[in-house]
Amino acid sequence: MFAIFTKIKDRIEAFLNEKNLVTDCLNKIEEKTGIKKRYLVLGAAGVTGAYLLFGYGASLLCNLIGFVYPAYFSIKAIESPGKEDDTQWLTYWVIYGFFSVGEFFSDIFLHWFPFYYVCKCLFLLWCMAPVSWNGSQILYRRVVRPLFLKHEATLDGMVNDISGKAMTAAENVTREVLHTLVRNRTISPADPEAKRLTTSAPTEPTVD
Template identity: 70%
Template sequence: MLAQLKDRYEAFLTEKNAVTELLAAAERSTGVQKRYIASGIILFIGLYLLFGYGASLLCNLIGFVYPAYFSIKAIESSKKDDDTQWLTYWVVYGVFSIAESFSDIFLSWCPFYYAGKCVFLLWCMAPVSWNGSSILYQRLVRPFFLKHQSAMDSMVSDLSSKAKSMAETVTKEAANLALNHEKNQ
């Protein structure tokens, strides 16, 4: 497992992208190998998540920016597998965010919570066979959804019709108010 992560890390450092180009520029200007620069940045981020002010924002950026970037790339590609991978991530991310909102008052008191949350989100987006999003979706989200799908469909249908009715009512009321306003002037 660690060997697989190390190989993936080394492969990433040899890829051609904006991050590796920045690391190569830093390597040229400092003389320090880019693997050490990248490791130092990762160590700094890890320590900041443990002890830094604003760790919540940093953690949420990590959990959003990378997946959003690759989600856009997946949308633009013709392959279906990457779409499924990132849709699965966003479903698990959404379920986690809702659960977190209810328990946030207690979780914020836990030491190193944001470091743990960041590790969890990294596991959910990791490009490995034991990807957290895939595991959690298959074992928790999907069975729950399949068990309650008809009730959820009914609830969504009811909410949609109520929202449509309310939008029509608001539109009619706004039109009446505008018409009355014009008459009164």
């Protein structure tokens, strides 16, 4: 347990020593108030926890916590040459997506529970914790990955079928719209797309 807090503390210290918008604001506040950045962060964390317990709009704040920090480090992972951090944050977003879908159906019941948003926030923090056995890694390896590998072929077939039907429907709608525009002279028949449409469209039978 002590090792977890040590790693989290090291990650926060590294973040505070970086050059970004948040640390710039913290530096300015530190200069004006004389309060060290780490204490400002601890105070902000305490206020955030209290707001999650008693404040209005705790759901929005909780979602921001689960989105802003991972989004920032996901962008850094994309820009970095290594692949390990890419996998880490992709795993987080997979779990975040499953959690969001599940929460959509259960939120009407769960949000009435005491300390619901605190528990949700702690869960998201666990999923993004800078340790090898964080929540996203454990849930992906033990739940998501086995289910995906078991049903991968079926899921691929469903996705390909849906994609094919969607593309066919889009092509049919586009063809009908262009054909209507050509018939109504909204676009010129000399237009390349219109020529392709009229030549590919079926001809009506003639009666002698």
